[in-house]
Every structure is written in structure tokens, then in C-alpha cells.
Amino acid sequence: MSIPSYNKRFGAHLLGGKNTRFTLWAPDAERVDLEILSDGRLPMNKEQGGWFVLEAPCGAGTQYRYRIDDEISVADPASRSQVVGLHGPSMVVDPKTYQWQHPQWRGRPWHETVIYELHAGLLGGFHGVEAQLAELAELGVTAIELMPIGEFPGTRNWGYDGALPFAPESVYGSPDDLKHLIDTAHGHGLMVFLDVVYNHFGPDGNHLGRYAKAFFRHDEQTLWGDAIDFRHQEVRDFFIENALMWLQEYRFDGLRLDAVHAIGERGFLTELAQRVHAAVEPGRHVHLMLENEKNQTSLLEEGYVAQWNDDGHNVLHTLLTGEQQGYYADFHQGAAEKLALCLSEGLVFQGQIARQGQSEPCGEPSAHLPPSAFILFLQNHDQVGNRAFGERLVSLANADALRAATSLLLLSPMVPLLFMGEEWGTHRPFLYFTCHQSPELAEAVREGRRREFCRFEPFHDMSLCERIPDPNDEKTFTASQPDFQCCLDPKHGEWRALYHHLLGLRRREIIPRLPGTRALGADVLGKAAVVAHWRLGDSSLLRIELNLGDQAVALQEHHKHGRLLFASQDMEEFHEHQGKLPPRMARVYLVAPDEQR
Template sequence: MPQQLPRHGAHLLDPRTTRFALWAPDAREVSVELDTGNISNLQPGTDGWFSAEVPCPAGTGYRFLIDGQLRVPDPASRAQIGDVHGFSKVVDHAAFEWTTQGWKGRPWHETIIYELHAGLLGGFSGVESYLPYLKELGITAIELMPLGEFPGARNWGYDGVLPFAPECSYGSPDDLKRLVDKAHAHGLMVYVDVVYNHFGPDGNYLHAYAETFFRDDIQTPWGPSIDFRRAEVRDYFCENALMWIMDYRIDGLRLDAVHAISEKDFLIELARRVREAAGPERHVHLVLENEDNSASLLERGFDAQWNDDGHNVLHHLLTGEDEGYYADFSGEPTLKMARCLGEGFIYQGDSNRRGHARGEASGHLPPSAFVLFLQNHDQIGNRAFGERLITLADADALRAATVLMLLSPMVPLLFMGEEWGSRQPFLYFTDHNEELAQAVREGRQREFSEFAVFADRPGGATVPDPNAVQTFTSSRPDYAGSVGQPEFEPWRTLYRELLQLRREQIIPRLAEVRSEGVKVLADNAVSARWQLADGRILRIDVNLSEAFVTSDPMPEGAEPLYLSRVDPDTGMLSPRSVLALLEARG
């Protein structure tokens, strides 16, 4: 069945004709201005729509003229000529010649995610050059930080304002398709981080002609909430998701901060529409970031959620940090770690430090419903100085936590550079106009001014300027400089070994998994067990304390997977140690 033509944006009807459509309920008249100088009036329809069929081929630049005065890009632009304030471009998605027509994706339980920033790696072609290395490392999926067009050439992507248009500084739509095609040829899935909870502050013109795209009764950290009660708004974002899945053949989406979306039924609708369009033959994966820990969404079309709870308690145990949100995890952290490993979420309706109940019961969900990580863009880059965990934690303890992350039945996520122990920061960077750049500088300085790290820096510390080019370039991971260097190779070897173990010993047994309980051994030390699909028991003992801790000896017939600073015969765990093994069927 042919895919229905999207309502929003410019779409080729034949090689010489394009249909333009704009939802502009506050406009009296709308025209489309081509880069050839031709101007055509769009015809008003019902419910605020304007549309027309105009003679023009793929590659034509265009923009909309609102009430004869305001020129704006297409909010559903599939590509931009220049930046967010420039002409949009008509794109023929059907023209690309794929070489991996038979690719259907991979099952979710095979996922090992490598999160990366395309701009820091040299755009889409730069990421493409990393694919052989990532495959050899043992990665099965790359996750691209948001790609939607943002102002300037340097940005994390969460300030995007044209979510349908891949950022032009990274490459063209065809460049992105070539990256996806090459990834699939290497057996790698490609996920994209999408932002449906807000628009960035520069380049979003929707308020000028579609004020009801937003609601005035709910405010978010980024301004008025998007009004998902409206069918036009829901279609806009659902069509965006469908574009990534169908036109770019992306294997999955990570939905940013859905706790800021008040209408949760929109998320369920999006998941349904994506899965119906992709069909049962494709493996398409949908993952949430959700501070609300809404376990019910993970039973209604979504595969998993980023488990910030798991990260936060492990980060506290590794570093001792208890400022900000880490305060919610500094009380009884061992019990919290045990709950995470056994049940997924730590907060399942419990009250946080502010007395607010958070979360839903999650112990009935499989471990694969949770994405576990020690680092990601948020947890590094939202620190004032972008420090990576290797600069904050004891090396042996970090090694033990890495074993836990990569061998547990939860889906692991790595952040670019962590696998070789990169010490370069990952900072928050932008490329805003000077007025907005100054507001961001001052905001970042206020945000971190009360943190202890500022008191430790003589002369008064200042947050690195997000708008400085140096902030961007200093965040680029030095892959070439790490190869063969003694300080980095042990980490790269560790990750390779663990990912090989996961691929050979864990993934084939992950089709069905259930927790067999977690035992607290001592402060900062636990023993977790899971029954795998073949009936064997995966056991991981981890001791993040500075004391010797006793666990159970390795039973007869058990198969050791990884031991570090452990006596398997006595079960004695040295400080900052880990044991992983497969026990025989009971």
C-alpha cells in the first residue's frame, strides 16, 4: 500500500510539479516564493490550511510569504539552503538508490548503542568513516544526536527549529542516506534522537502565523508547551517520525524529554503510526527519555527508556557526588543499585528530595526495557566543565561498573570516546547570534554558580563560553591520537573483550530474561542474578567499595565470563572488583 502523502511541507507529485502546504491559521494569505523569483498564491482551505500545486522540480529553493510581509522557511522543510532563516529546498526522497534493499534491521535485544555527535566527527561522511571501527569494536547501533536544522554550524541539536531538515553543516539528505546505507551494509542499526517537546529560540517562526501550535496554559523550561491536542500538531510530529523511518530507513528513534509532553496519548499514537507504516517485517525501535518513569508507556508501543536512575546511583557510588539530582540517590545507594538491577527503575512512585512522587512500578518489565549507561551527552555535557567519568572515578571501580553495564541484560549505551578512556571534555556548545549567545553564557554561569567545583577553582571559575569555537573543537574526541597509546589501549581492549562476551555469551540468551533477585553483600556491593532464555543463570557480583566483601563461591559447573580482583573459589571480592559468570540450569 503506498504511503499517504504527508499534510505538512513540500512534496513532489511528479518530476515537474510540487505540492506546497502550510498550516497558518493566523494568516490572511500565504504565497510561496521560489528562488527563481516566481511567486504563487496558496489557496486557503479549511482549518487554517493553505496549499497549491506549483510547477517546480526537486532542488528548487522556496520560502513562504505570510500576509505579503513576513518571509519564513517551511517549518516542515526537508532541506535548507544555508541556515534556518534561508530558503527551503524541494527534496525527492524517492530518487536515492539504496544498496541495502533487503535490510530489515535487528532485534532489540541485540542492541549495543554508541551515541555520537555527527558534527564533532566531521559530519555524515565523517561518521561513515568510523563505521568499520565501530563494527570491529562490537557496536550494533549508532545513535545520532538530533539532526534537525539549528541556527549556526555548532550545536548539540536540541536547539533545532526545522526538525525535518538534516543540519546542512553535516551534509545533504543524500549524504545522510549514504551513511545509513553504509551502516546497514556493516550490519549496524542507526537511531536518531528526535526532539518533539520544544523548538529552539532562534529561527522558529510558528508563533507569527500559527500561535495555536502552542498552548498558553502550560509552560516548559523552553517556553509555552506545544499543543498536542491539535490534530495538525500531532500530524506534524508523527510525519517527522515517519520521514526518518520510511524516507531515511532509520532503525529507531530516541524521543527526548517526553515528560514535557502533556498529552501522553500522542506518544501512543506516534508509536502506532510508525509501526503500521514500517510493517511487521522490519525491526523498528522506539526509546524514551522520560523523567516521569512512566512504565506503562513501555507496554504501549515503546521498546525501552533511558534509565537515568541507574546512571545516577552508579555515578554517585563511583564519585561520591551528591549535589543536584544526585542527592536523590545518595541515601541508601546500595539498596537503590539493587533495585535498579532487579526491577529497572529506582523511583517507582517514591518521593524525591523535593517530596514529589515519581515513577511507576517497573519490576514486571524485562531488563531489555531499560537502557543502561555510565555516560551520555547529558551526563557529561551538562556538567559545568564537561568532565568525563574517567577523570572523576577510581579506575578499578570504573572498570567494575563497565563490566556490569556491558554484561547485564539491560541494553548498554556508550558515549563516543569512552571506550578508549578519552579524557577530553564534552562541553555544551552553540553558534548563536551575539545577543542570544550572551544570554546563554549568563544562564550557564548562574546555573552552576553554587556548585562546589567553583569553590575548588582559585580566582573564580567561569563556565566555558558555549559560543566560542574553541569550546566546540576541544570537545572533539581524539580518536587518531589515542590509537596505540599505552594509557588508552587497556580501556579499548576491555571494551572489545566485554562486547565480544556480550555478543557470544549474552545476546543469544536474551530473548527471554527475568530477574532472579539481587542480594546486598555489603555497603556498595551487590550480587545480581537473571535467568536467561536457555535456563542458565547470569550472575554479576560487583563491589564498588574500598573493603573486602564476601560473596558466594563459584558453583561447580559455572562458566566464568569475567573476573577482576576476585577469588572465585572463596567468593572473596577485593575492593572495587567484579565477577560475571553463567551458572548451570537449576
């Protein structure tokens, strides 16, 4: 299969069987030498704009570094492969060696999407993920989403500390191993999405500030330090070329852009979407998704298909757990009204309300967008892993209420996302883990994380703060590994059966009707109860009644029509609640056009 062409300016690229072009943008370097491990140094040619270029007589498998001003030797920032990790040499890769088994794959339309977010390292690398694909396809998942895989320090990391975004993490497998995973997923009918980090580099292994200071702006800070300066075309090109590499060479079906609220130049996001869609072959489905705390919904009309719906998660979480610390405080008061707004219009924060700790309103109007523009979830890597002890919802919420919320998640017209292990109700935590070799950096991460939680009332007891797992301890990583054997336990089997059944209903009853769907509004039934309505594409009416509280709530007469698709508990147990929605219950109805009044 031929690889669709795109501009490949950064990094090392084969020109033929035995020649490679090396290109580095280093405007603050006076001299750059190419260090080929087997052949010594070759001086690179300095060109206009701060570029250093050299065509050398070497081919795939060549290991190399760049020597900057005869002071430091660094990996290629656009390295396609790091054989021995972040601090080792880069390697020239031939992207055409892999023989694709499913070259005709064109992806799937967005409305069919059911996402399963996973961490490749916890599953044993690319081969380990591949071993789970058949099971996930049978469950009803239609897309897996890999947490970031760019080369990071050490052997354990969430992936958001990456420093070489073009190189698949060497601990997980080779570039061809990653292609085999994607190819195999396509054979199972699964799309593969990748979480990419374009808002910062990790604290270890990035040397751009030494020879390309224009990559960063010191006058604008993010949570991770100096902001990336997207005012420079070279910086924009670096990341856009990265996106095109994943989509074209590796055949990923979509990208999730991490924390774009930390990207100061909105024009970069628009340009990225435009260039991606211009490069994709006609007839191929490629989906771009956002994480955006600013709720800039206008981006969803500029080439992005959906954004993660943190508002939806946060209000459901506070209803399920009663938690109101941190950002949950914004959703706890009037939670049912906020859930109704979310189900009616997509988001809660649309510019009319300021969040706690912020002086300005947050968000843009969202009611005009289709429900599929929002990715809904009850758990993800952030919402679980950024808890001090990484608890799953199954350990925090009433089981009946959680089943009811899961019914909403999997049968509403929003695009559902599951987090690995959720489908069998695992109690294993998902913790924050790292593998920093520098004792000083490891200590800073450990103490910084503990200080972060000590701001909250439950952790004012210092003995509890000291129990927060050390991210750099290997035991923190192993404690987060999935416990597949627990699926044999009947209780865990019941959770998996629930997900399997609901995703089967979604596939048969909801997905075929999703194109053209629009929300019709939602009514508040009680402190923790709502009923929401959507007009589906075939003019059917979808109604979801949800009560996460511990008291039955009254239903109006016009809420009693339609074919019952699903009830999260046995209806016969609630015969005394005639005309009411029982506690901790969800019911889902489909009303045909001729039944509507």
C-alpha cells in the same frame, strides 16, 4: 527501492517531474504567498482549517520561502533541506533519487542492541561518521544513535536547539549524504537510531508562533518556554509525519524521543507509536525509545521498547565518584540498596518515593518488565555535557572501579549504551556548545549556564564560575572533538581492548540467551557492593558480583557456583580474599541448568 507510503501533508512534495504541492498550516495568517527564488511570488489558496495549499510548476532543487501577510518571509517549518542554513530558503527535495545499496535490510531484533551515541558534527558530519562505522562494528557495537540533526542556528550545536525538524542539518551534509551514511551502516550490520526532539523548538529560527499560535499553549510552561500544544490534531500530525519521514524515507531503524516528560498530552505518545508500527512493513525491526524522567513504565507496554535508565546511571555514578550534589542527592544515601533495586526491578523510582525538590511521587512499577526494557549507561551526552567542565568518568573515578562498572554495563541483560570516546577512555571533555549569531542570545546562554552551576557549593567561588567554558566560543566546540590518535597510547589501548573483549563475550554468551530473560533479584553485600541474578532464556543463571568500594565484602556459599565469564581484575592478585569479593572488582558467572542448586 520504493519508499513505503505515508501521509505527506506538511511541506513541499513532488507530484511529478516538474510539479510540486506546497502546504502550510497557518491558521493565524490572512494571506500566504509562495516565494520561488527564481520566479517571484505566487498566492497560495486558503482552505478550511487554516491550510494554505498550492500546486506550482517547479521541481526538485527549487528554493522557496513563505511570505506571511506580506510582513515576513519564513522557511517552510517542514522544510526537507536548507541549502544555506536555518535562515536561508528551503529547497524541494526528491526522496527517490538515492539508490539504496542494501534495500533488503530489515534491522535487528532489540535484544541484540548495543548502542553507541555520537555527535555527527564533532566527527565531521555524515561522511565523518561513516568513516568510523567499520571500527564500531568491529568493536561490537550493533547500533549508532545520532544526536538530533534537525536544522539548527549556526554551525555548532548539540542539536536540541533545532527549529526545522524535517531538514537534516546542512552543515553535516545533504539528505542523500545522510542516506548514504545509513545505507553504509546497514552494510556493516549496524542499526541507526535518531534522537528526535518533539517537546520544544530552539530559541532561534522558529516562526510558528506568528502564523500558527495553536502550536503552543501559554498556560503550560516547560524549561524551554511555552509547551507545545498536542491537543490539536494538526500539531500531532506534524510530529508524527516527521517520525515517519525518518523511518520510511531515510530508513532509520529507530527513534529516541527526547524528554517526553515535557510533553503534556500522553495520548500523543500512544498515537505516535501506533501509527509508526502500523506504517512499518511486516518483518522490519523498528524500535522506539524514550527519555522519561517521570518513569512512566506503562508507555513501555504501548509501543515503546525501552527507556533510558537514568536511575541506573545516577546510582552507579554516585558510587563511582562519591558525588551527591543536584539529582545525585536522591541516589547517594543507601546507594547499594538502590542499585540492587534497579538491577532487580529496572528502576529505583517507581512511585513510592518523592525525589528532592518534588512534592509528588515519581514513577510507576517496573518489576514486571524485562531487563531489556531499560537502556543502561555510564555516560551519555547529558551526563557528561551538562557538567560545568564536561569531564569524563575516566577523570573522575578510580580506574579499577570504572572497569568493574563497565563489566556490569556490558554484560548485564539491560541494553548497554556507550558515549563516543568512552571506549578508549578519552580524557577530552564533552562540553555544551552553540553558535548563536545574536549577541544577546549568546550572552543569555553563557550567563544562564554559569548561573545554573553557581547554585552548587563547588562554584560558590566566582572565579571558578567564570572559568566555565563559553558555549558560543568555537574553542568550546573544538575542545570537544574526539582525539582518535590517543588510541595509539597503550593506556587508551587497554580501555579499548576491555570494551572489545566484553562486547565479544556479550555477543557470544549473553545475547543468544537474552530472549525470555527475567531478573531474579539482587542482594546487598556492602555499602558499595551487590550481587545480582537473572534467569536467562535458556534457563541458565547469570550472576554479576560487583564491589565498587575499597573494602572486600563477604559472599554467601550459594554465590560461589558457575563458570567464570569475566573478572575485571586478575584473580590471582586476590588469593587472600577467599570467600570474599575483592574491592573495586566485578565477576560475572554463568551457571548452567544442571549446576544450579
